[in-house]
Amino acid sequence: MNLQKGQRDKLEKYCNVAQEIEVVMDISGEAVYDFSCFGLDAQGKLSDDAYMVFYNQIQTPGGEVRYQRNGNQACFSINLTKLPERIQKLAFTVTIDGKGYMEAVGFHTITLRQNQQEFLGLYLKGTDFQKETAVISMEIYKKDGWRFSAVASGFYGGLGDLLRYYGGEEVQTEESLTPIQPAVTQSSAQQAESVQTSGKKVSLEKKLEKGAPKLVSLVKPLQVELEKRNLLDCIARVALVLDISGSMSGRYKNGTVQEIVNKTLPLAVQFDDDGELDFWYYGTTCRRMPSVNMENYESAVPEDWKKLMHSLGGSNNEVLVIRDIMQEYKKSKQPVYVLFITDGGVSQAGAIKKLLKEASTSPVFWQFVGVGGSNYGVLEKLDTMEGRYVDNANFCALDDFKKVSNQELYSRLLNEFPQWMKEIRQKGMIG
Amino acid sequence: MPVNLTKGQKVSITKGNPGLSKVVIGLGWDVNQFDTGGSFDLDTAAFLLTDSGKVSTSEDFVFFGNLVHPSGSVQHMGDNLTGAGEGDDEQIKINLSQIPEHISKIAFTVTIYEAETRHQNFGQVNNSFIRVYNEETGEEILRYDLGEDFSIETAAVFGELYKHNGEWKFNAIGSGYQGGLAALCANFGVDVE
Numbered sequence: 001m002n003l004q005k006g007q008r009d010k011l012e013k014y015c016n017v018a019q020e021i022e023v024v025m026d027i028s029g030e031a032v033y034d035f036s037c038f039g040l041d042a043q044g045k046l047s048d049d050a051y052m053v054f055y056n057q058i059q060t061p062g063g064e065v066r067y068q069r070n071g072n073q074a075c076f077s078i079n080l081t082k083l084p085e086r087i088q089k090l091a092f093t094v095t096i097d098g099k100g101y102m103e104a105v106g107f108h109t110i111t112l113r114q115n116q117q118e119f120l121g122l123y124l125k126g127t128d129f130q131k132e133t134a135v136i137s138m139e140i141y142k143k144d145g146w147r148f149s150a151v152a153s154g155f156y157g158g159l160g161d162l163l164r165y166y167g168g169e170e171v172q173t174e175e176s177l178t179p180i181q182p183a184v185t186q187s188s189a190q191q192a193e194s195v196q197t198s199g200k201k202v203s204l205e206k207k208l209e210k211g212a213p214k215l216v217s218l219v220k221p222l223q224v225e226l227e228k229r230n231l232l233d234c235i236a237r238v239a240l241v242l243d244i245s246g247s248m249s250g251r252y253k254n255g256t257v258q259e260i261v262n263k264t265l266p267l268a269v270q271f272d273d274d275g276e277l278d279f280w281y282y283g284t285t286c287r288r289m290p291s292v293n294m295e296n297y298e299s300a301v302p303e304d305w306k307k308l309m310h311s312l313g314g315s316n317n318e319v320l321v322i323r324d325i326m327q328e329y330k331k332s333k334q335p336v337y338v339l340f341i342t343d344g345g346v347s348q349a350g351a352i353k354k355l356l357k358e359a360s361t362s363p364v365f366w367q368f369v370g371v372g373g374s375n376y377g378v379l380e381k382l383d384t385m386e387g388r389y390v391d392n393a394n395f396c397a398l399d400d401f402k403k404v405s406n407q408e409l410y411s412r413l414l415n416e417f418p419q420w421m422k423e424i425r426q427k428g429m430i431g
Numbered sequence: 432m433p434v435n436l437t438k439g440q441k442v443s444i445t446k447g448n449p450g451l452s453k454v455v456i457g458l459g460w461d462v463n464q465f466d467t468g469g470s471f472d473l474d475t476a477a478f479l480l481t482d483s484g485k486v487s488t489s490e491d492f493v494f495f496g497n498l499v500h501p502s503g504s505v506q507h508m509g510d511n512l513t514g515a516g517e518g519d520d521e522q523i524k525i526n527l528s529q530i531p532e533h534i535s536k537i538a539f540t541v542t543i544y545e546a547e548t549r550h551q552n553f554g555q556v557n558n559s560f561i562r563v564y565n566e567e568t569g570e571e572i573l574r575y576d577l578g579e580d581f582s583i584e585t586a587a588v589f590g591e592l593y594k595h596n597g598e599w600k601f602n603a604i605g606s607g608y609q610g611g612l613a614a615l616c617a618n619f620g621v622d623v624e
Contacts (some may be wrong), residue, residue, distance in 0.1 A: 006554025008582035128550070132467055143579060149554060153467035165464070331466065 001360050004121040005152040010145055011080075012121045015112070017146045022113040023076040024091055025137060029126075031100030034159070035074035035412050040089040046167040055405050065090065077351070080142055089141035091166070092150075095134040095159045098274075099291075102129035102154065112148070118285035122150045125207060133158040133274070157334055160235065160273030168267055204270045211294030218266045221407035226270065229418040236335040236421075238268035239278040240292065243342040244309050245316035246283075251343070251371065256401060260371075261300040263409060264339055265292060271337065277326070284313025286321035288328070291341045314380045316342065319351045321359050322366075326355065336364040337417060342379075343372025351386060352378050363429050365420045367413060368395045390423045391416070433562075433571040436603040443600045444563055444572050444592075445527065453527040453566035456539055458589060460559040468551050472544035474612070477505050477520040478619040480536040485620030487533065492621045493523070494612075504529035505537065512549030523530060525592070527599055536593040538604075538619065542612040546585035553607055554582035555594060561589040563601060573601055581607030586615045 001014065010343045011017050027033050033397065046052055050061050051340060059066040060363025062084075066077045078090060086192075092110065096102070105126045112120040122138060129135065135154030155161035206216060226232050251257050261277075268277040269276055276291040279300065287308075292300045302308060318340075329336045346352070356366065368379045382393040394416035398404065402413075424430055434442055445451055462471040476494035481487055488574050498507045508522040523539065530537075541559060543551050553559075562574040575590055584607025589604045608614045616622075 004552075004554075004583045004584050005550065008554050008579050130467065135467070138464075147579065149582070151463075151554075153463060153465035153555065156466045163556075331469070333466065334466075379606040 001120055003120055003150040005122070005124070005128060005150055007122075008147060008149040011140065011148050012145055015114045017113060018081050021078050021080070023078060023138065024111045024113060025074045025076075025092060025094060025109070025298060026111075027072050027108045028106035029072075029100065030105055031104070032097040033072060034095045034097050035067070035069070035076075036093045036095065037067065037076050037078075038089075038091040038093065038162075039083070039087040040091060041086050042088045044161070044166070044337060046163075047086070050308070078140070079138070080134075087141060091136050092136065092138045093136050093142075093154075093162060097159075097164060100133070102126065102132040102135055105129070108135075108137065110150075112138075120148065122152065124152055128152060129154075131156050134162040136162075139430075156332075157237075158274055161333070169321065176345070185324050204266060207269050208266060208294070210267070212265065212297065213268055215262060218263060218362075218406055220316060221405070222266050222270065222410050225410040225414055229414055231271075231414065231418055231421075234271055234335075234418075234421060235273065236271040236337045237278060237329070237332065238264070238271050239329075239336060239338045240264050241280045241282060241321055241325065241340045242339060243306070243316055244281045244283050244312055245343075246314040247316075247345060247372065248311065248343050249306075249309070252301060252309075256371070257305075257341075258301040260297075260341055260401070261297055262291060263406070265294070265297050267339075267410075267413070268292075269294065271431065280325065281308060281312060281323055282317065282321035283309060284317050286317075286324055287312060316345055317348070318342070318346060319355065321347050322352065322355050322359070326359050326362065326364070329362060332363060333430065334363070335421060335424060338364060338366050339413065340366055340368045341371060342368065344370055344375040344377070346375065346377035346379055347380035356382070356385070356393055357387050360390055360392040362392075363424050363430070364392065365417055366393040367417065369391065369413070370395065370397045371399060371401055373399045373427065386394060390420060390427065390429070392420060434573040436573055436575040436601070438575075438578070438603055438605040440492050440575075441600050441602045442573055443595075443598045444503050445599045448565075448572070451565060452526055454525050454563050454572070455525065455566050456523045456525060456590075456592075457562045457564065458522070458539065458560070459520045460466050460541070461557045463555050465555075468555070471499065471549075471551060471555070473505070473521065473556070473620060474542050474544055475534070476540050476542070476612070476615075477507065477523050477529070477537045478540065478615070478621070479530075479534045480538060481533055482535050483620075484536070489621055490566065491534070492619070502529050502531050504531070504534075506520060518560075535593075536591055538591045540612075540615050541589055542586040542615065544612075546611050552583045552585050553587060559587075559589070560617060561603075563592075575601075575603040575605070577605045578604060583607075584609050585611040586587060588615070 025035050038046050038053035040046045053065045061153045064079045064082045067076045084201045103126050110126045111124045132154040136151040139149045208216050269275040276293045279289040279292045281287050370376045379395045382395050396412040458475050479491035493507050495503045504526045506524040560576040564571045586608040587607050588604045590604050
């Protein structure tokens with residue numbers, strides 16, 4: 001039988017639940033896909049890591065769930081009646097490792113088979129999805145007998161979101177209530193093993209060593225500032241916005257802008273589980289660029305940046321890009337840290353104020369950074385601006401970018417962010 | 432002692448409760464916290480029906496656009512509730528003694544707003560229930576947990592109050608329909624533009 005998204009029913013109507021069932025997941029597309037099966041307790045939580053089956057742990061302790069991979073197909077062989085009583089649900093998921101979204105897949109199918117016979121099938125296409133990077137394709141769960149649910153829904157925040165959904169709640173509370181243990185001293189291998197501690201499993205140093213060794217010298221100064229501010233376990237998306245209006249030309253030419261990208265990237269590697277900087281250029285108009293990561297960061301400022309400058313127009317219009325970013329993160333469940341680099345000449349004070357007030361109910365923090373010495377207009381007055389739900393913006397001058405030490409740099413960039421994090425948690429603006 | 436009903440079960444709410452007139456129908460549900468499909472908006476409604484199983488005027492359809500029945504017997508408490516009656520997402524107040532004589536049945540429904548464009552259905556809704564409690568004492572009279580018997584539907588009749596030999600009884604319906612609120616309106620004889 002072909003299932004519709006959302007369909008639920010008793011499994012016993014379609015097969016013998018006492019015998020082995022195969023859950024076969026297929027996907028086509030350009031990205032790197034990982035398949036997992038989470039064995040969850042009655043609260044829907046992954047209380048026992050041994051019941052997460054994926055490429056790195058191909059079966060459960062009793063072999064009740066076994067994983068096999070063949071190209072873009074994964075097959076989970078399951079014995080429901082052999083599962084321990086505490087495992088009440090099996091969730092079959094697909095996550096995208098690295099770049100890509102579920103909307104770009106050709107197809108994604110989940111079929112249930114017994115004795116080589118398919119008895120249920122869910123056939124999905126890219127159009128069934130949006131910007132998900134983690135999807136719960138199917139659930140098999142116990143509720144007056146075993147049932148299935150063709151969930152086919154997911155999260156924009158990848159495996160990290162999924163892990164939080166299946167057990168990260170304790171992590172969230174710890175993060176907000178108690179001072180964070182400095183995680184730096186723990187060996188990163190140990191941290192990598194513990195799946196439940198969400199995004200911070202591999203240390204920043206380890207990640208940069210592997211992915212962007214040229215940036216390793218930034219780890220120490222950043223870590224000191226993070227530790228001071230209790231931000232070591234903070235999870236957030238990081239966005240970088242670069243002014244590419246005419247007056248910035250000199251800074252593009254002498255490499256300052258590329259330097260800014262280099263120094264910003266570790267923030268994304270630290271805060272965001274996909275380690276990517278969401279990235280915008282703006283002049284008279286604005287353009288969202290491919291995200292910056294450890295692989296491509298050195299070409300974030302293209303060699304022909306002049307061409308980009310011309311195509312985006314010579315003046316600076318903050319309003320358009322702010323609006324575009326607000327739109328992008330309207331539905332974000334994670335906090336977002338936006339670094340907004342400009343050299344001033346900010347003129348549309350009224351419109352910017354109005355937008356920031358409107359944006360103050362979203363979990364987005366705006367860190368404006370001035371690199372041009374003067375005329376920052378409304379940006380300088382952000383701290384005292386009234387009428388906002390939370391104080392969602394800060395301004396700092398980095399006119400001395402070339403001279404300032406890395407630690408001082410991160411200190412300025414992170415100055416008000418922790419306070420805002422605290423406030424949005426208190427106001428319940430994030431999970 | 433509240434009664435927990437199963438699908439199809441019927442129970443009198445006035446028998447053994449002399450003088451009971453004001454009751455509150457509480458309806459609740461959980462929706463999944465996924466990014467897919469955007470946010471959920473579930474709406475409750477009450478259809479006041481005659482013996483024919485239809486409404487007699489469009490005012491017999493009490494919903495977010497028509498919160499109070501002209502008789503005053505049925506009052507929809509609107510979308511925003513302030514925690515009164517724990518766990519209910521929406522509530523409808525009923526004054527049994529004010530229900531017009533020709534009304535023999537009131538159906539309580541839940542529909543998913545813009546289900547089709549948002550690609551949503553009851554498969555993404557969990558732990559649905561309907562309960563009836565005494566408005567004056569707060570005492571719960573009955574509760575029906577709907578379970579998971581429907582999923583790809585976008586509208587559902589959770590339960591019905593109906594008159595039987597001078598008593599008001601509750602029927603735990605738990606039936607889903609495809610086609611959203613429009614399908615229910617058609618079923619109950621409400622003209623929709």
